[in-house]
Amino acid sequence: MNDDYLKKIYKQKIKELKKHNELYYDKSKPIISDSEYDKLKNEIIKLEKKNNFLNDISSPNKSVGFKPSKSFQKYQHKVSMLSLSNAFDEEDLKNFEKKIFNYLNKKADIEYSVEPKIDGISASLTYKNNKLISGASRGDGKTGELITENLKTIKDIPKKINLDNFTKEIEIRGEVFIKKKEFLKIKDNFANARNAASGSLRQKNPEDTKKIPLNFIAYSFGYIDNRNFKKQSDFLYQLKKWGFKTNSENIILKSINELIAFHKKFESKRFNLDYDVDGLVYKVNDLDLQTRLGFTSNSPRWAIAHKFSADSANTKIINIDIQIGRTGALTPVAKVEPVNIGGVIVANASLHNEDEIKRKDIRIGDIVKIERAGDVIPHVIEVDKSKRLKNLQKFTFPSKCPSCGSDTIKEYNKTTKKYDAVRRCLNDGFGCERIAIEKLKHFISKEALNIDGLGKKVIEKFWNLNLIKKPQDIFKLNFNLIQKLDGWGEQSVNNLKLSIEKSKKVSLHRIIYSIGIRHIGIENAKLLSDNIKSISNLIEIIKKNKLDNFLSLDGIGETQITSLKRFFSKQSNIQILIELEKILNIESYQSIKNGALKNKTFMITGKLEGISRAEIKSLIEKNSGTTLSNISKNLNYLVVGNKPTKRKVDDAISLGIKIISQDDLKKLFD
Ligand code: IVH
Numbered sequence: 001m002n003d004d005y006l007k008k009i010y011k012q013k014i015k016e017l018k019k020h021n022e023l024y025y026d027k028s029k030p031i032i033s034d035s036e037y038d039k040l041k042n043e044i045i046k047l048e049k050k051n052n053f054l055n056d057i058s059s060p061n062k063s064v065g066f067k068p069s070k071s072f073q074k075y076q077h078k079v080s081m082l083s084l085s086n087a088f089d090e091e092d093l094k095n096f097e098k099k100i101f102n103y104l105n106k107k108a109d110i111e112y113s114v115e116p117k118i119d120g121i122s123a124s125l126t127y128k129n130n131k132l133i134s135g136a137s138r139g140d141g142k143t144g145e146l147i148t149e150n151l152k153t154i155k156d157i158p159k160k161i162n163l164d165n166f167t168k169e170i171e172i173r174g175e176v177f178i179k180k181k182e183f184l185k186i187k188d189n190f191a192n193a194r195n196a197a198s199g200s201l202r203q204k205n206p207e208d209t210k211k212i213p214l215n216f217i218a219y220s221f222g223y224i225d226n227r228n229f230k231k232q233s234d235f236l237y238q239l240k241k242w243g244f245k246t247n248s249e250n251i252i253l254k255s256i257n258e259l260i261a262f263h264k265k266f267e268s269k270r271f272n273l274d275y276d277v278d279g280l281v282y283k284v285n286d287l288d289l290q291t292r293l294g295f296t297s298n299s300p301r302w303a304i305a306h307k308f309s310a311d312s313a314n315t316k317i318i319n320i321d322i323q324i325g326r327t328g329a330l331t332p333v334a335k336v337e338p339v340n341i342g343g344v345i346v347a348n349a350s351l352h353n354e355d356e357i358k359r360k361d362i363r364i365g366d367i368v369k370i371e372r373a374g375d376v377i378p379h380v381i382e383v384d385k386s387k388r389l390k391n392l393q394k395f396t397f398p399s400k401c402p403s404c405g406s407d408t409i410k411e412y413n414k415t416t417k418k419y420d421a422v423r424r425c426l427n428d429g430f431g432c433e434r435i436a437i438e439k440l441k442h443f444i445s446k447e448a449l450n451i452d453g454l455g456k457k458v459i460e461k462f463w464n465l466n467l468i469k470k471p472q473d474i475f476k477l478n479f480n481l482i483q484k485l486d487g488w489g490e491q492s493v494n495n496l497k498l499s500i501e502k503s504k505k506v507s508l509h510r511i512i513y514s515i516g517i518r519h520i521g522i523e524n525a526k527l528l529s530d531n532i533k534s535i536s537n538l539i540e541i542i543k544k545n546k547l548d549n550f551l552s553l554d555g556i557g558e559t560q561i562t563s564l565k566r567f568f569s570k571q572s573n574i575q576i577l578i579e580l581e582k583i584l585n586i587e588s589y590q591s592i593k594n595g596a597l598k599n600k601t602f603m604i605t606g607k608l609e610g611i612s613r614a615e616i617k618s619l620i621e622k623n624s625g626t627t628l629s630n631i632s633k634n635l636n637y638l639v640v641g642n643k644p645t646k647r648k649v650d651d652a653i654s655l656g657i658k659i660i661s662q663d664d665l666k667k668l669f670d
Contacts, residue, residue: 082299103614110254112254118175123135168226281303316366330424361383364393401427403432436470509529511580596624603648
């Protein structure tokens with residue numbers, strides 16, 4: 001069979017599979033039997049296995065084998081299920097511990113609970129009055145899918161706990177996974193064991209979940225109504241007594257050196273284990289310390305995942321594409337001859353940035369080593385120069401934006417006194433086609449407006465059809481026209497209408513974040529929103545050139561202000577705010593303002609005893625206060641520590657601002 005013919009057959013089968021996926025998962029109306037469906041899937045996988053060049057993104061071999069079924073109910077986790085930041089080497093670990101010391105303002109011996117990081121699917125089980133009442137997948141961390149019945153088929157999960165000391169209400173978290181030897185029996189149907197577990201967990205019928213033997217290992221808790229243990233290791237011990245499986249490899253270690261030695265030993269041992277592990281998790285063992293350390297926006301400060309080294313393979317670079325991101329960054333991506341790395345077919349690999357290509361002298365036609373670690377995008381590690389053909393040209397990075405033709409620049413960083421490694425299109429905003437499309441994808445994404453039904457592909461399609469060019473266009477869509485488009489029907493259009501309608505009620509900080517301005521992440525958006533209170537105020541501030549006023553907010557600096565100024569220097573970008581204000585029902589952001597420091601502003605000067613700046617700032621915020629970085633009439637208290645800045649104290653005196661000590665501040669908290 002020639003390649004073109006194979007490609008044609010393969011494409012037909014993929015199209016067929018997509019149709020049945022939609023019928024099964026979205027419409028819950030399958031028209032073929034499960035075995036016919038499995039047969040089709042196997043045929044696709046077999047074709048791919050024999051022919052490397054067949055690798056459609058919708059292949060059942062890619063990513064998670066099953067799309068989350070819309071037929072599952074949503075479940076709001078009582079405490080968010082966050083992810084972990086990663087460490088790859090000793091330096092990352094030292095930095096992790098240094099940040100802990102800085103936050104706690106002291107160097108101390110820290111005890112870590114060390115646990116293998118099983119590569120499965122996390123789940124959260126809620127127990128009330130000794131009974132398992134619900135079980136959910138992680139989802140986006142805040143909302144998961146309710147998969148209680150499927151989880152109940154797992155024998156490791158206790159359904160009832162007949163012990164008096166069991167907490168009245170608790171969310172128990174852990175990993176659902178499939179053992180290696182079980183995976184071997186079904187490996188033809190899935191890319192890897194994780195996909196098999198994920199697919200099995202999301203079956204519509206729990207009887208199907210039962211068919212694939214799943215396991216559960218417990219390792220943490222979310223909500224708990226009465227915590228009567230002090231350490232993570234005590235909790236793991238309790239879990240075992242309550243009847244949960246915990247990992248027999250769990251261990252307590254006391255220093256970075258011990259962690260590194262253990263990691264090294266474990267890395268070779270991992271292949272003998274009966275389940276896939278992709279690293280070790282280190283958690284500060286003391287739970288009170290964990291509470292003090294808290295979280296950054298998406299991961300805890302008190303834990304880190306130390307990954308094992310990645311799988312790699314050699315392949316040839318066919319081309320270098322330049323992708324343009326939401327904030328204008330030009331990112332080179334190597335298109336490579338598809339290669340199987342650890343069970344996943346890889347056809348694209350990141351080249352990071354212009355400097356990286358120069359440094360490694362990467363050329364089109366080179367044979368390169370590509371590495372893939374966990375879910376991280378595969379990247380090019382090195383060029384095999386011994387295999388380089390003589391006539392290969394050096395790669396010239398474009399100096400103009402490949403999308404809109406505007407000039408590009410590498411920004412100069414005043415702090416590091418270096419030019420940025422990343423080149424950016426100067427036309428940041430909605431004027432550059434690629435940037436605009438990426439901004440729109442961000443606007444509708446889960447973390448932003450979360451418009452279900454308007455995925456990335458739909459945005460691309462609607463852009464090409466001139467239906468959406470700016471965020472405001474989303475709210476003026478012509479649904480009659482959409483219903484006539486290929487792939488759309490009455491039901492899907494109604495769902496889209498509904499989710500767009502739902503997204504119109506939005507908090508001010510979320511809308512500021514959604515616009516996708518560089519350097520304005522969700523935390524900065526909250527700070528701004530807390531200060532401006534309404535979108536019309538923001539428009540006023542922009543029009544009156546008063547964005548510099550935000551410099552007084554602790555957390556907003558020159559970088560953010562320059563970015564805001566650049567974005568709003570274009571009238572069309574201000575117009576977006578004006579239009580959105582008309583269409584949306586924007587609620588101003590209210591961080592729970594009932595604490596003792598409600599409506600009070602603070603500034604700290606000098607060193608405080610036993611507490612870091614970061615921790616005191618977060619304590620003030622937890623108690624509903626705000627910290628400012630400048631002295632102004634808006635400041636209520638100047639907290640003076642050891643060796644304060646004289647000018648700040650003088651300014652505070654002259655403006656009549658109350659000057660207090662660390663003890664006075666403590667009394668205010670009480
Ligand atoms: S603790 C906030 N402990 O790793 C802390 N996670 O990137 C959350 N995982 O989604 C997780 N083994 O699926 C924790 N012993 C362990 C773990 C573990 C595997 C997974 C879990 C989570 C991901 C975090």
